[in-house]
Amino acid sequence: MHEKRxxxxxxxxxxxxxxxxxxxxxxxxxxxxxxxxxPGERMLALFLNSSGERKLFINELFPIQKDLGxxxxxxNDTEDPIDYLEKAINPHKTMGIDKTWPSHFLIRLLKKKSGxxxxxxxxxxxxxxxxKDEEEINLMKKASSINDQAMGKIMEVIKTNKYTEMExxxxxxEIYAKYETNGFSFDPLxxxxxxxxxxxxxxxxxxxxxxxxxxxxxxxxxxxxASDMTRSMFFGEPDEEYKKIYDLVLKANLAxxxxxxxxxxxxxxxxxxxxxxxxxxxxxxxxxxxGHNIGLCVHEYPDVSGxxxxxxxxxxxxxxxxxxxxxxxxxxxxxxxxLVTKTGCEVLNQFPKDLIIFDK
Amino acid sequence: MHEKRxxxxxxxxxxxxxxxxxxxxxxxxxxxxxxxxxPGERMLALFLNSSGERKLFINELFPIQKDLGxxxxxxNDTEDPIDYLEKAINPHKTMGIDKTWPSHFLIRLLKKKSGxxxxxxxxxxxxxxxxKDEEEINLMKKASSINDQAMGKIMEVIKTNKYTEMExxxxxxEIYAKYETNGFSFDPLxxxxxxxxxxxxxxxxxxxxxxxxxxxxxxxxxxxxASDMTRSMFFGEPDEEYKKIYDLVLKANLAxxxxxxxxxxxxxxxxxxxxxxxxxxxxxxxxxxxGHNIGLCVHEYPDVSGxxxxxxxxxxxxxxxxxxxxxxxxxxxxxxxxLVTKTGCEVLNQFPKDLIIFDK
Numbered sequence: 001m002h003e004k005r006x007x008x009x010x011x012x013x014x015x016x017x018x019x020x021x022x023x024x025x026x027x028x029x030x031x032x033x034x035x036x037x038x039p040g041e042r043m044l045a046l047f048l049n050s051s052g053e054r055k056l057f058i059n060e061l062f063p064i065q066k067d068l069g070x071x072x073x074x075x076n077d078t079e080d081p082i083d084y085l086e087k088a089i090n091p092h093k094t095m096g097i098d099k100t101w102p103s104h105f106l107i108r109l110l111k112k113k114s115g116x117x118x119x120x121x122x123x124x125x126x127x128x129x130x131x132k133d134e135e136e137i138n139l140m141k142k143a144s145s146i147n148d149q150a151m152g153k154i155m156e157v158i159k160t161n162k163y164t165e166m167e168x169x170x171x172x173x174e175i176y177a178k179y180e181t182n183g184f185s186f187d188p189l190x191x192x193x194x195x196x197x198x199x200x201x202x203x204x205x206x207x208x209x210x211x212x213x214x215x216x217x218x219x220x221x222x223x224x225x226a227s228d229m230t231r232s233m234f235f236g237e238p239d240e241e242y243k244k245i246y247d248l249v250l251k252a253n254l255a256x257x258x259x260x261x262x263x264x265x266x267x268x269x270x271x272x273x274x275x276x277x278x279x280x281x282x283x284x285x286x287x288x289x290x291g292h293n294i295g296l297c298v299h300e301y302p303d304v305s306g307x308x309x310x311x312x313x314x315x316x317x318x319x320x321x322x323x324x325x326x327x328x329x330x331x332x333x334x335x336x337x338x339l340v341t342k343t344g345c346e347v348l349n350q351f352p353k354d355l356i357i358f359d360k
Numbered sequence: 361m362h363e364k365r366x367x368x369x370x371x372x373x374x375x376x377x378x379x380x381x382x383x384x385x386x387x388x389x390x391x392x393x394x395x396x397x398x399p400g401e402r403m404l405a406l407f408l409n410s411s412g413e414r415k416l417f418i419n420e421l422f423p424i425q426k427d428l429g430x431x432x433x434x435x436n437d438t439e440d441p442i443d444y445l446e447k448a449i450n451p452h453k454t455m456g457i458d459k460t461w462p463s464h465f466l467i468r469l470l471k472k473k474s475g476x477x478x479x480x481x482x483x484x485x486x487x488x489x490x491x492k493d494e495e496e497i498n499l500m501k502k503a504s505s506i507n508d509q510a511m512g513k514i515m516e517v518i519k520t521n522k523y524t525e526m527e528x529x530x531x532x533x534e535i536y537a538k539y540e541t542n543g544f545s546f547d548p549l550x551x552x553x554x555x556x557x558x559x560x561x562x563x564x565x566x567x568x569x570x571x572x573x574x575x576x577x578x579x580x581x582x583x584x585x586a587s588d589m590t591r592s593m594f595f596g597e598p599d600e601e602y603k604k605i606y607d608l609v610l611k612a613n614l615a616x617x618x619x620x621x622x623x624x625x626x627x628x629x630x631x632x633x634x635x636x637x638x639x640x641x642x643x644x645x646x647x648x649x650x651g652h653n654i655g656l657c658v659h660e661y662p663d664v665s666g667x668x669x670x671x672x673x674x675x676x677x678x679x680x681x682x683x684x685x686x687x688x689x690x691x692x693x694x695x696x697x698x699l700v701t702k703t704g705c706e707v708l709n710q711f712p713k714d715l716i717i718f719d720k
Contacts, residue, residue: 099462100462103466107466281435307438
C-alpha cells in the first residue's frame with residue numbers, strides 16, 4: 001500500500017462526505033497497491049472507509065504473492081463476492097462506487113443492502129490522481145522522452161514514403177518494443193492527406209501521396225504511465241493556406257502553454273489557444289477541446305476545455321493539442337504534454353515543432 | 361433492425377418478466393442493429409419495452425447514416441443522456457439493465473427515478489444469443505475455417521525454431537491480416553516448455569528449446585464472429601508420460617464431443633471429458649472447465665462445466681478444450697469449436713488432432 005497516496009484518498013473521501021467506498025478500476029488499484037491485476041469479468045474491489053479499514057476482494061484465480069498492506073478477502077468461482085463485500089459495508093453511511101463498476105455487481109449489492117445510499121465515488125480518486133507525485137512525474141517524463149525518440153524514428157520511416165498508415169502503426173509498434181514500454185497508450189493516429197482533417201481518423205490502408213498533410217498522434221505506456229504527442233508535417237509542396245494554419249496552430253499551442261501556471265483556470269488555457277485560431281479566422285475548424293489530463297490512463301480527469309473552470313495546480317500533467325481541420329483537404333494538430341510547476345509549466349516533449357516539409 | 365432477433369428478445373423479456381430494458385454492450389447492439397458502434401466512455405443504450413418501443417440513445421459524435429429501424433435519441437456532450445433515457449422508462453415496471461453498464465450511469469438513473477426496480481437484464485439477451493441463427497452459423501464456420509488455415513501456417517513457422525513465443529504472436533497477426541479477419545479474438549497463447557503447464561500463460565520472450573511441449577491456443581474475429589482452437593505439439597523427443605497425457609486429452613476431447621446432442625446437460629459433457637482424464641490418473645491436473653459458448657464474444661453464456669446443468673440445444677456453438685498441466689514440465693490442451701445439430705454436433709475445426717512431433 002502506498003501510504004501517502006492512501007492518506008490523500010482518505011482526506012478526499014472526507015472532503016466529498018463519502019465514508020466508505022470501493023475502488024475497482026485496475027489503474028486506481030495499481031495507484032494505491034502498486035500491483036496491476038487484470039481480473040477480467042471477475043470482481044476486484046478495494047474497500048476503504050474513513051476509519052482506516054482496507055480490504056481487497058479478489059478471486060482466488062489471481063493469487064497475490066506479496067504483502068500489499070491490505071486485508072485480502074479471497075473468494076472462489078462458486079461464491080458470490082457480493083456476499084463478502086456487503087459484510088464490510090456500513091448500511092447507514094453513504095457508499096462510494098467506482099464509476100466503471102459493471103452494473104450487475106451494483107444491482108446485486110443494492111438487492112442485498114436495500115436502502116443503501118450510493119454515490120459515484122470516482123471523483124474522490126480522480127481528484128487525488130490529478131496531482132502527480134514525484135515518482136509519477138519521473139515516470140511520466142521518461143514515457144514522454146521515449147515518445148520523443150519514437151517520433152523522430154517514425155518520421156524517418158514515413159519519409160521513405162513506402163508505407164500505408166496502417167503499416168506505419170506496425171513499424172511504430174516495433175519501435176516502441178525496442179524501448180522499455182508496454183506498447184501503445186492508444187491506437188496511433190497516422191493520418192495522410194484528407195484523413196488528417198478527421199480528428200479521430202483510424203489508421204487505414206491509405207498510402208502517402210505527394211502534396212499531403214500528415215498528422216502523427218502517438219503515445220506509449222512506460223512503467224504503466226502514458227505519453228501522448230502529436231506532430232504534423234507535409235509531403236510535397238504545401239499551399240499558402242496550409243502554412244498559414246500550421247503557423248496558427250503552433251502559435252495557439254505556444255499561447256496556451258505560456259498561460260499555464262498554478263491558479264489559472266483550465267478554461268483560460270483553452271481560451272488562449274482558441275483565441276489565436278479564432279482571430280486567425282479558423283475558429284470553427286478547431287472542433288475539439290484543447291487538452292486532457294493524463295497519467296496511468298491516457299485520458300484522465302479533468303480536461304482543458306472552455307467548460308472547465310477548475311483551477312490548475314502544481315503537479316498536474318495534461319495535453320495541449322490545438323488543431324485546425326479543413327474537410328477533404330488537410331489538418332494540423334500540435335500536441336505536447338505539460339507538467340504544472342510552482343511558477344509555470346514544464347513541457348515534457350522536446351521534439352521540435354517547426355513545420356517539416358519533405359519531398360523526395 | 362434484425363426483426364427476427366428482436367422478436368426473440370421480446371419473447372425472452374416476457375419469459376424473464378422484464379417489461380423494459382436497455383442493451384448497452386456494443387456486441388449485443390450489433391446483434392440487433394447490424395451496426396457496430398464504439399461509444400468509448402459515452403452512453404450508448406438501446407431501449408426496448410414489451411409494447412414494441414425501441415429507441416437508441418447515442419451521442420452526436422457517432423453519426424448514424426443509415427436507417428437502423430429504431431428511433432434515434434441523440435444527445436450532445438453538454439447534456440446528461442440520463443435525462444433523455446429516464447423519459448422513456450415506465451417507473452412502475454421492472455427495468456432490465458445491461459450487466460456491463462458502468463455504475464455511474466445506473467447511479468444517476470436511480471437518483472432520478474427513485475424507487476425504480478432494476479434487474480440484470482443481460483440474461484434476456486444471453487439466452488437468445490446462445491442459439492445461433494443460420495447467418496451466424498455460416499459466419500462462425502468461416503471464422504473457424506480461417507483459424508484452421510492459420511493453425512497450419514503458424515505451426516510451420518514454429519517448426520523453424522527461430523522465434524520466441526512473442527515473435528510467433530506477431531507472425532500470427534500477419535497471417536490473420538492476410539485473411540478477411542478483424543484480428544485476434546483474444547491474445548494468442550503460444551506456450552513453450554513449462555509455460556504450457558500454465559493454462560493462462562501470456563506469450564513472452566521464451567525461445568523454443570529442444571524437448572519442449574508446445575501449446576498453440578489461437579483465434580480471430582471474422583465478420584465480428586470469433587474462432588478459438590488449441591493444438592499441442594512437441595519439439596524433440598517426448599517421454600512416455602507426455603505421450604500418455606496427449607493420448608488422454610485427445611480421448612477426453614473426443615469423448616466429450618461424442619456425447620453432444622440436443623437434450624444432454626452441459627455438465628454431462630464436462631463429465632465425459634473429465635472421466636477420461638480422471639480414470640487415466642490425471643484428474644487433478646485438468647484444472648479448468650471443459651469449455652465455453654462463443655459467438656460475437658469469445659466467451660459467451662453459458663459454459664461447459666460440472667456446475668452447469670442447463671440443457672444443450674440445437675444451434676449452440678461452444679468449445680471443448682480439455683487439458684492436462686504438469687507444473688514445471690509440460691502441458692497439453694486440445695480444443696475445437698462444435699455446433700450442436702438436430703441429432704448431434706458438427707465440429708467446426710478440421711485441423712488434425714494427432715500428436716505432431718518434430719525435431720530438426
